[in-house]
Amino acid sequence: MAEEEKTPAREVIAEYAQSHFRYFRTADGTVYAQKIGHPVARPIRSQGTTGSHRQELMVGLYRDGLGVFNGSSLKEALDLIEALALSEDVQAVHIRVAPGFDGATWLDLGRTDGLSVRIHPTGWDLTVPDPREVCWRRTQLTGELPVPVKDTDGKGIDLLMRLCNFANATTESLAIAWLIGCLGPSVPVPAPFLTGPQGAGKSTGGRMLVRIVEGMSGDLRRAPKDEENLIAAVAAGWVTALDNLSHMTPDLSDAMCCIVTGAESVKRALFTDGDVVRASYRRPLLLTGIDVGVIRPDLAERLLPLRLERPKVRRTEAELWAEYAEVLPVVLGSLLDLTVKVRAAVAETPTDLRMADFAHLCAQLDKATGWGSLPAYRASLDDLNDDVIEGDLLAQTVLRHADTIAPGDAQRMTSTQWLHLLGKLYTGEEFKPLPKGWPTTGKVLSDRLKRLQPTLAARGLLIDSGRTRDGRYLEMARPVPVSPSEQPPLL
Numbered sequence: 001m002a003e004e005e006k007t008p009a010r011e012v013i014a015e016y017a018q019s020h021f022r023y024f025r026t027a028d029g030t031v032y033a034q035k036i037g038h039p040v041a042r043p044i045r046s047q048g049t050t051g052s053h054r055q056e057l058m059v060g061l062y063r064d065g066l067g068v069f070n071g072s073s074l075k076e077a078l079d080l081i082e083a084l085a086l087s088e089d090v091q092a093v094h095i096r097v098a099p100g101f102d103g104a105t106w107l108d109l110g111r112t113d114g115l116s117v118r119i120h121p122t123g124w125d126l127t128v129p130d131p132r133e134v135c136w137r138r139t140q141l142t143g144e145l146p147v148p149v150k151d152t153d154g155k156g157i158d159l160l161m162r163l164c165n166f167a168n169a170t171t172e173s174l175a176i177a178w179l180i181g182c183l184g185p186s187v188p189v190p191a192p193f194l195t196g197p198q199g200a201g202k203s204t205g206g207r208m209l210v211r212i213v214e215g216m217s218g219d220l221r222r223a224p225k226d227e228e229n230l231i232a233a234v235a236a237g238w239v240t241a242l243d244n245l246s247h248m249t250p251d252l253s254d255a256m257c258c259i260v261t262g263a264e265s266v267k268r269a270l271f272t273d274g275d276v277v278r279a280s281y282r283r284p285l286l287l288t289g290i291d292v293g294v295i296r297p298d299l300a301e302r303l304l305p306l307r308l309e310r311p312k313v314r315r316t317e318a319e320l321w322a323e324y325a326e327v328l329p330v331v332l333g334s335l336l337d338l339t340v341k342v343r344a345a346v347a348e349t350p351t352d353l354r355m356a357d358f359a360h361l362c363a364q365l366d367k368a369t370g371w372g373s374l375p376a377y378r379a380s381l382d383d384l385n386d387d388v389i390e391g392d393l394l395a396q397t398v399l400r401h402a403d404t405i406a407p408g409d410a411q412r413m414t415s416t417q418w419l420h421l422l423g424k425l426y427t428g429e430e431f432k433p434l435p436k437g438w439p440t441t442g443k444v445l446s447d448r449l450k451r452l453q454p455t456l457a458a459r460g461l462l463i464d465s466g467r468t469r470d471g472r473y474l475e476m477a478r479p480v481p482v483s484p485s486e487q488p489p490l491l
Helices: 009-020 053-063 071-085 155-163 169-182 202-214 227-235 250-261 317-344 356-369 373-390 393-402 415-427 442-457
Strands: 021-025 031-035 040-043 097-099 105-108 116-120 123-127 191-195 240-242 263-268 276-281 285-288 303-307 410-413 462-468 471-477
Touching (some): 009 021, 009 053, 009 071, 021 071, 031 071, 116 317, 155 202, 155 317, 169 191, 169 202, 169 303, 169 317, 169 373, 191 202, 191 250, 202 240, 202 317, 227 250, 227 276, 250 263, 373 393, 373 442, 393 415, 393 442, 393 471, 410 415, 415 442, 415 471, 442 462, 442 471
Parallel strands (some): 191 285, 191 303
Antiparallel strands (some): 021 031, 031 040, 097 105, 105 116, 116 123, 263 276, 410 471
């Protein structure tokens, strides 16, 4: 064949690629490649060590006898394919869990053959998802899960609790509720904070909970020093587990709030002047530590304290993890069985809690099992409110003044007047100096009280603000207590 009659290499590559792979784009414009009939998709620009589309394309061309092509030909072909894919329909890609058709949800087992778990209203099945229903995205943090065992009769839950050192049955029920929440792609769940004395097995317990969802390669890690690295780690996996926290900066606290309830990060795309990269994320978060100091009120509403106690009998790491790996298929199967029962249970949604989806899940769990996870969740939030108040002198002073307000009454003043009144109440007759961090202006006081609103409301003090003809005001009010017989039922 004459040289001018040969098909250009880029056309050979493009034709082969389009006959063996499906190309589509996500809502942010990223183009993905998906082998025909396989649920795992890879971004065509990825150079990751988990295997890039460029690599699988080169291997396919070589094994099918079409030859080895140079980098420029591959680049030209992929540039064309990427441009063509931008006109295709938009489809989402998912890490570990995903919504499906007809109310089903999916769990990626991380296997090379694409075998996944489909959780539907009447049970769960093992199958390879139709690529039109679910597209999985894999990263280095996507570990392989064992094939879950069916018909366990709840045995796996008991095996898991025997390996963990949770302080009591109510704590165990909250841990199970969190694991069920992790299997839901659209349910924001509070972040378990595993705490307890030294030697209580907090890190080990955290690993056990994480590895039920992330596989034996899942692990805890230190909190990144900056928000950008934290977001990168969060976006690459499903469960983010931070170990041995001893201090929580305001920036880290705010970032954790965003991780739990969802946010979007936007930064400039590399090697461009005006283009940006968007990263939306909402992930299950797990924390371990003995004491993190003062907890900010907005984070306290998103935490789930799980207390552990020191085991009476110690075991070697090798023995403990060997048993855990052996029972993990049964544990996962029991968790899936319980998830189906919980989702089928009918229960009212508590309307007084910030994490209403998780509170509803706890109510469903109680309906399906007879446990007391919802009262335990309420009690844990009450304990966290105590922690917030104990670490905030302003909150303590405001509650001291609240004792002078009769139930059903309210006091309204400007923020500057409130600052003067609360300052005098704190210094007292001894004229002790105001503590570091005390509000210095009425505006700062107003902002602090707005942040403390949920905590103070849990103690029977309502904070409100507004404007009249005379200017802005802050109002403190104590509502009339409602008798238990007048309260609406929770379940």
